[in-house]
Amino acid sequence: MTAENPHFAYPAGWPEAREMLDFEPAEPAYTAGLELTSLAVFVRDHRHRELPRNERSLEAHYGHFVFSQARRGRDQARRQALETRYGSEPHAGRVAGREARIHELGPEVEPGDSEPRDPAVIAWCDDEMFYLLASDRLDTDVLIAIAESVYR
Numbered sequence: 001m002t003a004e005n006p007h008f009a010y011p012a013g014w015p016e017a018r019e020m021l022d023f024e025p026a027e028p029a030y031t032a033g034l035e036l037t038s039l040a041v042f043v044r045d046h047r048h049r050e051l052p053r054n055e056r057s058l059e060a061h062y063g064h065f066v067f068s069q070a071r072r073g074r075d076q077a078r079r080q081a082l083e084t085r086y087g088s089e090p091h092a093g094r095v096a097g098r099e100a101r102i103h104e105l106g107p108e109v110e111p112g113d114s115e116p117r118d119p120a121v122i123a124w125c126d127d128e129m130f131y132l133l134a135s136d137r138l139d140t141d142v143l144i145a146i147a148e149s150v151y152r
Helices: 014-020 074-082 140-149
Strands: 038-042 057-061 066-071 091-095 098-103 120-126 129-135
Touching: 014 038, 074 098, 074 120, 074 129, 091 120, 091 140, 098 140, 120 140, 129 140
Parallel strands: none
Antiparallel strands: 038 057, 057 066, 066 129, 091 098, 098 120, 120 129
16 A cells, blocks of 8 residues: 555554454455555544444455455345445355355456456455455456455
């Protein structure tokens, strides 16, 4: 990350991130060889009001992918994972037996094209938890392997 966003707090590691959240954040066991570059906890809303711990989310950045997670309540987590569109036309899939939506990586864009490449996105829910993996470089097969490693 290049510039810090005032809506986020940047914990130094997973233990500090856990103290800022009301859920146990999931860490992927498999990261396609990419190192964790930063953690960001969403702690302030659009009016810069501090969010209570039960409304916070976490983003883990691994260079070429980001892993986002939040406790949303069963209905909202399901809606975010299975009804929200995150790029290309989604298709159904599964992550460790859980229903998921998969958005494939878009085609390379021409040099100078102002439209960015559609990212590959895997979104799923697990009871009250919402999870999303996104990358503008890794394809969905790699993202599914990363997602499934959360359950090892």
